[in-house]
Amino acid sequence: MNLRQDPHAPPPFATLRLDAISRWFGRVPALRELTIEVARGEFVALLGPSGCGKSTTLACLAGLQPLTSGTIWRDEERIDTLPAERRGFGMVFQNYALFPHLTVQRNVEFGLAMRRAGRAERQAKAREALRTVRLEEHGGKRPAQLSGGQQQRVAIARALAFEPQIVLMDEPLSNLDAGLRVDLRAEIKRLHESLGLTTVYVTHDQSEALSLATKIVVMKDGCAEQVGPPEELYRAPSSAYVARFMGYRNTVQGTVRSVTADGVLVDFGGQSVLGTFMSPGAPAPGRRVVVALHPEDLVPGGAAPRPVQDSAAPGAPAGRVDASVEVIEYHGRTTQVVARTADGTALRVQTDRPLHRGEPVHLYIRADRALVYSDDGDAGELDALAEQVA
Amino acid sequence: MSAAAPTAGHRTTTAGKPPGRAATRRARFAERGVDRLLLLLVPAVAIIALLFVYPFVYGLLISFSPLKGGAFANYRDFFADPFLRQTIWYTVRLAIPVALVSLLLAVPLAYRLRRDFRGKRAITLVFLLPVTLGSVVLSEGMTTIFAPNGWFNLVLGSVGLGPVSVLYGYWGTFVAAVLGILPLMLLLLIGFFGGIDPALEDAAATLGASRAVRFWRVLFPLVLPGLITALSLGLVEAFAVFPSAVLVGEPGGATHVLSIPIYQAAQQRFDYSAASADATVMVLVEIVVLGALTLVRSRLYRGAAVGGKG
Numbered sequence: 001m002n003l004r005q006d007p008h009a010p011p012p013f014a015t016l017r018l019d020a021i022s023r024w025f026g027r028v029p030a031l032r033e034l035t036i037e038v039a040r041g042e043f044v045a046l047l048g049p050s051g052c053g054k055s056t057t058l059a060c061l062a063g064l065q066p067l068t069s070g071t072i073w074r075d076e077e078r079i080d081t082l083p084a085e086r087r088g089f090g091m092v093f094q095n096y097a098l099f100p101h102l103t104v105q106r107n108v109e110f111g112l113a114m115r116r117a118g119r120a121e122r123q124a125k126a127r128e129a130l131r132t133v134r135l136e137e138h139g140g141k142r143p144a145q146l147s148g149g150q151q152q153r154v155a156i157a158r159a160l161a162f163e164p165q166i167v168l169m170d171e172p173l174s175n176l177d178a179g180l181r182v183d184l185r186a187e188i189k190r191l192h193e194s195l196g197l198t199t200v201y202v203t204h205d206q207s208e209a210l211s212l213a214t215k216i217v218v219m220k221d222g223c224a225e226q227v228g229p230p231e232e233l234y235r236a237p238s239s240a241y242v243a244r245f246m247g248y249r250n251t252v253q254g255t256v257r258s259v260t261a262d263g264v265l266v267d268f269g270g271q272s273v274l275g276t277f278m279s280p281g282a283p284a285p286g287r288r289v290v291v292a293l294h295p296e297d298l299v300p301g302g303a304a305p306r307p308v309q310d311s312a313a314p315g316a317p318a319g320r321v322d323a324s325v326e327v328i329e330y331h332g333r334t335t336q337v338v339a340r341t342a343d344g345t346a347l348r349v350q351t352d353r354p355l356h357r358g359e360p361v362h363l364y365i366r367a368d369r370a371l372v373y374s375d376d377g378d379a380g381e382l383d384a385l386a387e388q389v390a
Numbered sequence: 391m392s393a394a395a396p397t398a399g400h401r402t403t404t405a406g407k408p409p410g411r412a413a414t415r416r417a418r419f420a421e422r423g424v425d426r427l428l429l430l431l432v433p434a435v436a437i438i439a440l441l442f443v444y445p446f447v448y449g450l451l452i453s454f455s456p457l458k459g460g461a462f463a464n465y466r467d468f469f470a471d472p473f474l475r476q477t478i479w480y481t482v483r484l485a486i487p488v489a490l491v492s493l494l495l496a497v498p499l500a501y502r503l504r505r506d507f508r509g510k511r512a513i514t515l516v517f518l519l520p521v522t523l524g525s526v527v528l529s530e531g532m533t534t535i536f537a538p539n540g541w542f543n544l545v546l547g548s549v550g551l552g553p554v555s556v557l558y559g560y561w562g563t564f565v566a567a568v569l570g571i572l573p574l575m576l577l578l579l580i581g582f583f584g585g586i587d588p589a590l591e592d593a594a595a596t597l598g599a600s601r602a603v604r605f606w607r608v609l610f611p612l613v614l615p616g617l618i619t620a621l622s623l624g625l626v627e628a629f630a631v632f633p634s635a636v637l638v639g640e641p642g643g644a645t646h647v648l649s650i651p652i653y654q655a656a657q658q659r660f661d662y663s664a665a666s667a668d669a670t671v672m673v674l675v676e677i678v679v680l681g682a683l684t685l686v687r688s689r690l691y692r693g694a695a696v697g698g699k700g
Binding site: 062063065083084085086087088089090091093095096097098099100101110111114115141143144155158159162168 | 517565587589590592593594595596597598599600603607608611691693694696697
């Protein structure tokens with residue numbers, strides 16, 4: 001794969017910087033002083049619910065929407081004043097946006113034709129790009145003759161064929177079936193790694209962000225809520241909101257009972273669990289908090305309590321929540337379980353243990369995996385989020 | 391999961407009798423799109439049949455039973471008389487430029503109006519208003535605007551031009567026809583332009599296409615079948631121009647179009663047979679022009695103007 005050996009290509013940039021960009025629609029802010037840095041070769045995922053400003057960010061970066069304030073820089077060059085056609089970013093759209101009246105080959109050649117590449121060069125590079133997405137045999141077809149997954153691969157080939165420095169992807173997989181989505185996700189990963197493409201990728205799907213990105217920006221209300229590598233955001237989300245996006249599907253309200261050397265003891269669901277306080281500041285007893293628990297971290301211990309510390313993490317103290325199994329979804333290796341505590345709190349659990357409906361379970365959780373956040377009164381918002389993230 | 395509930399698998403054994411014969415016939419027809427929904431077509435079909443097909447066939451038949459002479463006497467008379475024969479040329483030289491000019495004026499407007507922006511409704515309304523007035527009111531209005539001391543010539547005069555005599559000739563009818571046809575075309579074209587997925591233009595922009603290139607390489611090919619449809623509609627309207635040809639044209643001369651001898655034959659000489667023959671000539675001329683346009687259109691890309699899932 002050597003799409004990137006064009007001697008006429010612009011010199012490689014080092015960083016792309018969105019500097020305090022804002023975008024207002026009338027009186028409504030979509031982006032509020034957002035600052036993001038993208039280094040060459042990075043795969044940055046903008047993650048958030050609909051309306052958080054992630055797609056607007058991408059549109060502003062592409063030049064499809066004007067900024068209300070702020071600047072965008074490619075190293076020392078200010079680019080927010082350039083129209084879209086002079087920024088040279090490849091872009092992949094949610095609905096593919098292939099030109100329906102042109103053949104697949106012509107679609108892929110489009111960017112090269114705009115750069116006045118010769119016919120032979122154009123055709124060769126388009127064929128090369130189609131080969132990268134494994135569609136070289138379909139060049140003569142019209143987009144409508146291809147399946148959704150194939151169309152999106154053509155769109156990717158079209159965005160890559162003119163060798164852009166940066167590729168922007170706006171929820172490219174969200175129109176595809178689940179199986180296809182995983183396949184194409186792997187393909188995007190492969191392309192990013194083999195071509196060293198700098199990519200900015202918008203998604204509302206945490207698994208896409210976690211599996212593809214080298215850096216995730218979780219967005220909320222037009223601001224970046226947390227920025228970091230996937231492992232960091234997954235391990236230590238800075239707020240219950242980010243935790244939700246990292247797959248912590250249980251966000252439960254509780255009250256701090258006491259603060260010990262091992263962590264904070266939180267009352268919720270009529271029981272107490274030892275957790276780790278993640279918000280800034282120190283928790284005081286009696287304070288309202290939100291506990292975020294990942295389904296994988298709730299380990300069912302069966303009717304007879306068994307210590308789980310030894311298997312999971314030696315030494316880490318574990319708390320215990322008693323509940324009864326309400327719903328079981330079989331997923332092959334693992335089972336997704338909804339367990340309900342005595343006071344009616346539903347907890348989602350992922351386990352490889354055989355459980356039965358109605359069975360009482362003890363759910364063990366390590367103190368360092370029960371993430372405690374100060375309650376900012378957005379519990380309702382979190383529930384609404386749950387609908388989107390699940 | 392050990393005690394599985396009775397599953398749907400059992401249902402096949404307890405299924406009812408095979409469906410009755412009438413039911414299968416209904417299902418077979420439904421497969422081919424013949425079902426009760428077709429009843430919705432009845433009113434429209436009845437109106438077309440009674441008010442168009444029947445009179446048309448009747449007119450065609452009586453055109454071959456002239457008041458005097460053989461079956462083709464009316465047609466012979468029409469083509470033998472240079473004054474009548476010329477109406478074909480007068481109609482074509484009015485209708486085609488009117489339709490083309492209306493289209494050329496409507497395209498940039500529709501292009502600009504394809505997306506929402508503040509004031510779009512007001513602008514659209516202003517351009518669509520003439521359609522509510524009808525050609526008679528429009529023509530009457532023109533007689534004051536373009537009169538020697540109307541504001542048009544006063545404005546021209548104030549900058550040292552004119553006076554221009556627009557009224558009572560080719561250009562009077564031309565202007566009136568464009569005013570009547572432009573709004574109809576605009577309505578159609580806003581729909582055609584609006585039907586093009588905006589993401590296609592965005593995609594072209596990110597690929598390096600300037601505004602002009604986006605128009606000519608992406609929008610234009612996708613909207614071209616629509617342009618031809620609009621042109622066809624405009625032509626049909628312009629072919630049938632009558633009030634403005636009489637009121638602001640020169641019905642005995644430059645705007646002696648096909649509809650005028652039809653009117654004269656039917657309403658002044660009460661020779662319905664001759665009127666029908668002249669009307670048949672008009673239909674044939676229109677069929678030739680529209681046929682040519684349809685042929686061109688059939689060679690274009692006519693699929694959906696969206697780039698994938700929309």
